[in-house]
Amino acid sequence: MKLQTYSRRCELPVDADAAFAWHEQPGAIDRLLPPWENMQVERRTGGLHTGAEVVLVNRLGPLRLRWLAEHVAYQPPRLFEDVQRRGPFAHWDHQHRFSSEAGGGASLEDHVEYAVPGGWLGQAVAGGFVRRQLDRMFAYRHETTVADLSLHQRYREKGLMRVAITGCSGLVGSELKSLLTTGGHEVRAITRRRQNEGDIEWDIAAGRIDAEQLEGLDAVVHLAGENIAAGRWNAKQKAKIRDSRIEGTRLLCQTLAGLRHKPKVLVAASATGFYGDRGDEVLTEDSPPGDNFLADVCREWEAQTDVAKQAGIRVVNLRFGMILSPKDGALKKMLLPAKLGGGRLGSGRQYWSWIGLDDAAGAIHHALMTDSLSGPVNAVAPNPMTNSEFTKVLGRVISRPTILPAPAFGL
Structure with missing residues (x-):
């Protein structure tokens, strides 16, 4: 050989x-x-x-x-x-x-x-x-x-932290856990079923969480929520999307607010869906919310963290754009159609604010470590793209033509 x-x-x-x-x-x-x-x-x-x-x-x-x-x-x-x-x-x-x-x-x-x-x-x-x-x-x-x-x-001067994460097994949560543990930080999962030593159990439907295990943490990262791309938005799916975010965030924040030894910071996921569909309007954290279903969910979602703020916890609401990784999520779903020559969606003029998975985890890490940061923060790449522009870039990256648009009536 x-x-x-x-x-x-x-x-x-x-x-x-x-x-x-x-x-x-x-x-x-x-x-x-x-x-x-x-x-x-x-x-x-x-x-x-x-x-x-x-x-x-x-x-x-x-x-x-x-x-x-x-x-x-x-x-x-x-x-x-x-x-x-x-x-x-x-x-x-x-x-x-x-x-x-x-x-x-x-x-x-x-x-x-x-x-x-x-x-x-x-x-x-x-x-x-x-x-x-x-x-x-x-x-x-x-x-x-x-x-x-x-x-x-x-961030070495900040020292090591004890961090609990909801949604720890998801796309962003698992990436964040790896990033934090390689830095020497202790990470504990807040999960429905305890699988590893140190896991903290909660049950959103029952309104139950192991509060004693949350005592003395330095930080909590809240990422749990029904996947918005899991299926068509019928009434049942909309209820899952809303309730998993609103009820879960309410339970977590009310519990954190009542602890004897509260975490210093809560980093809670939100989404740029807060702004609704605004075309090419330039949007900042001070822009008002939109008026569609996802905007309503995001607004109510963020509002549930107010009780933690009032209890003296620094709260950062990260409004994520579409998080891109070939591992899972939107990009993984796009890859096969793109490899088969699939093109833009509908008109292709809809704007997409996006962020890579590594940068999403890095944004959470930055929020944990930066004492001066609080309130809503847009976690996106500097330049949004239209769906048509994004599709062309994706085609170039995978060396495929993007010539077969998906008609709007099929979306």
């Missing part, structure tokens, strides 16, 4: 000890999985220590392909190494090498020895594709590592 080698190096904004410690945090592997790969951590044991294992699962339609990796070397803060015991490669040995650099920084080199299945024929057929995928994956990993280390370095 002829082995191929791949290496990629990047400069880090922290010393080797801090860089190695970041990789040891439980959320690091989740942060490093590329969002375009339908891959999740199924099981992990032992951190980075020798003998530790990680099982990754890649979902391809109804199929589940598993990758079992075992850590075989652990030399903090210089190196850790993992090898594939079962998975898609004929051979895979990955060394993560850290070196101290002048000025207090460090460098990270990912060095991989690998072989594709099928020997020389497999290499001839798939070798170039595999190489390009490795380039893409490690470019993403290094960009994420540098960005996260820089972010945590920027």
Whole structure:
């Protein structure tokens, strides 16, 4: 078996000890999985220590392909190494090498020895594709590592926080949990069913939450709510969308307000749907609400946090635009039609305010850490796009024509 080698190096904004410690945090592997790969951590044991294992699962339609990796070397803060015991490669040995650099920084080199299945024929057929995928994956990993280390370095004077999150298993909540834990913060999920030690149970329909477990937290992030894209907005679905937000926020905020040791900050999700459909009007946090269903929900949703404000808790209402990630949500739903040549929706003139998933998690992190921030905050990219513009950009990114518009009557 002829082995191929791949290496990629990047400069880090922290010393080797801090860089190695970041990789040891439980959320690091989740942060490093590329969002375009339908891959999740199924099981992990032992951190980075020798003998530790990680099982990754890649979902391809109804199929589940598993990758079992075992850590075989652990030399903090210089190196850790993992090898594939079962998975898609004929051979895979990955060394993560850290070196101290002048000025207090460090460098990270990912060095991989690998072989594709099928020997020389497999290499001839798939070798170039595999190489390009490795380039893409490690470019993403290094960009994420540098960005996260820089972010945590920027707020290091704030110290570590104990944070509870509703909606912790959702698209934004899971990303936020990984971001916070890699910074050393303690994260606890507020959830309907306790699955892990430290989880805090609540039941919105029953009006019940384990208030004692909320005592002494530094912060709460409230993201729970029925997915607005889960189905057509009939009367039943509208009630789910409204009640999950209004009743859940009311229960949480009334409970927080009555605690003996209240959190310093509550970051509560809202949406740019607050403003309704306003065309190309420039909107700021001071703009009045719209007059459609979603605007009414957002206005009432935010109003439920008033009781927390009156109790002395700093409250930030983040009005998110459409949150984009190929992992889930609106973008995932758009990808298949776009790959088949799908074009704009209706006229294509409707404006979309949007934000990437990483920036959405970063906005929450900033709100947690910034004592001067309170009230409504628009969490969106600087420039909104029309649906037509967005569709053209998406087509360019995935190298597909966007020539088949969806008629307005079908939407």
